[in-house]
Amino acid sequence: MKNIMVTGGAGFIGSNFIKYVLANFDYNIINFDKLTYAGNLENLSEIESDKRYRFVKGDICEKKEVEKTVEEYSIDAIVNFAAESHVDRSILGAKEFINTNVMGTHVLLEVLKEKGLEKYLQVSTDEVYGSLPEDKKEILFTEKTPITTNSPYSASKASADLLCNAFYHTFRLPILITRCSNNYGPYQFPEKLIPLMIAKALNGEKLPVYGDGKNVRDWLYVQDHCSAIIKVLQEGTHGEVYNIGGNNEWYNIDIVKLILDKLGKGEDMIQYVKDRPGHDRRYAIDSAKIMNELGWSPEYNFESGIEITVKWYIENMNWWKKVMSGEYLKYYERNYGEKVNQ
Ligand code: NAD
Ligand code: DAU
Secondary structure, three states: OOEEEEEOOOOHHHHHHHHHHHHHOOOEEEEEEOOOOOOOHHHHHHHOOOOOEEEEEOOOOOHHHHHHHHHHOOOOEEEEOOOOOOHHHHHHOOHHHHHHHHHHHHHHHHHHHHHOOOEEEEEEEHHHHOOOOOOOOOOOEOOOOOOOOOOHHHHHHHHHHHHHHHHHHHHOOOEEEEEEOEEEOOOOOOOOHHHHHHHHHHHOOOEEEEOOOOOEEEEEEHHHHHHHHHHHHHHOOOOOEEEEOOOOEEEHHHHHHHHHHHOOOOHHHEEEEOOOOOOOOEOOEOOHHHHHHHOOOOOOOHHHHHHHHHHHHHHOHHHHHHHOOOHHHHHHHHHHHHHHHO
16 A cells, blocks of 8 residues: 545645654555645645645546546555535535535445555544434443434435445455544634634634533544554554544533633623524444554643633634635524524
8 A cells, every 4th residue: 555545635634644644654645636625735735745645626526537646646545534524514415425525435336346456545534423322421432332313414424335235245355444522623614613613712702502502522632643544544454443532521511611711712702592493412432443443542631622622713813714714704604694683
């Protein structure tokens, strides 16, 4: 395995992954990205002149574009990050989620089959397992937890996982699936909870907390997700699913209060708004399989990860201010306009 095609490499986790791999391994990386609203080549400016890195603008739904890149760069493996990734957007409109997350994954699997590549890794999510009871803290998502999808986003990601499973069983292709919990860290698009709250607090705006703020998420620093993905790519067993998590459950409201505290701002900035429809109550991952079988463990605890993250957003206001202009603002009005007015 020498040449890795990273799809969706201009997004949050993909760009962190490319930088992590180039810094720690000797692979050539071909970043294949459509550059949707979430794709930003600025995320990769520090490595763009690295001889082992190439960018190709392309859509995973377009088979010819994928085939051409696979041939031109003698691709050995694909790591598929490309997706529509934001739950709220999937509630406003599911079409692009079905296109990219399901149809796009199908295209990649067909190319994998036809070209006989060495490996394919599908970057999936813990959201495919649905929601856990909040009063039974001992229950966690394992790889055996049944698929239960509650948002168009999670349904699209689960559909892709099922296709991967089918292509493994039917065609014996070298397919791996990872399912990770909520990521945070530098370069996360400020539509997701942590960067949105930091940006709003720094802008002196109200922080919109959905419902009672008591939904629970299990947070993992992005670089730890990246180290887990490369571990699975190199050492994982084909046809298997690997859960990845931080063993780090937080109520949303506590995260928001922590951010305000770190920024020296008051809790009067919090505004409770109408809940997300179908809002999953609790996610929590059991990472025992990847830890015991592959020897992976996270390097960052939440204290250090959130410190680095808040500092990064303070020092990189230009990055997120640019990102928050234009298309993003229109989306913001559509998603929050109605919630706040209720
Ligand atoms: P993101 O929205 O920041 O980035 C997605 C990237 O995919 C963007 O660069 C975008 O331009 C690209 N893209 C979208 N449609 C494309 C298409 N048709 N063809 C090619 N490129 C396309 O997403 P993220 O948060 O970095 O998530 C990456 C992956 O990890 C997703 O598959 C997501 O489901 C999964 N995941 C995310 C999290 C999280 O907390 N963010 C947790 C677990 C799993
Ligand atoms: O669990 C993994 C998933 O985590 C990934 O698959 C998704 O791609 C990623 O977006 C994320 O999904 P969530 O829906 O959990 O993340 P989000 O940051 O949108 O929301 C986190 C929690 O914060 C959730 O309970 C909703 C709440 N929230 C979110 C926003 C944007 C608010 O209270 N207010 C907000 O404005």
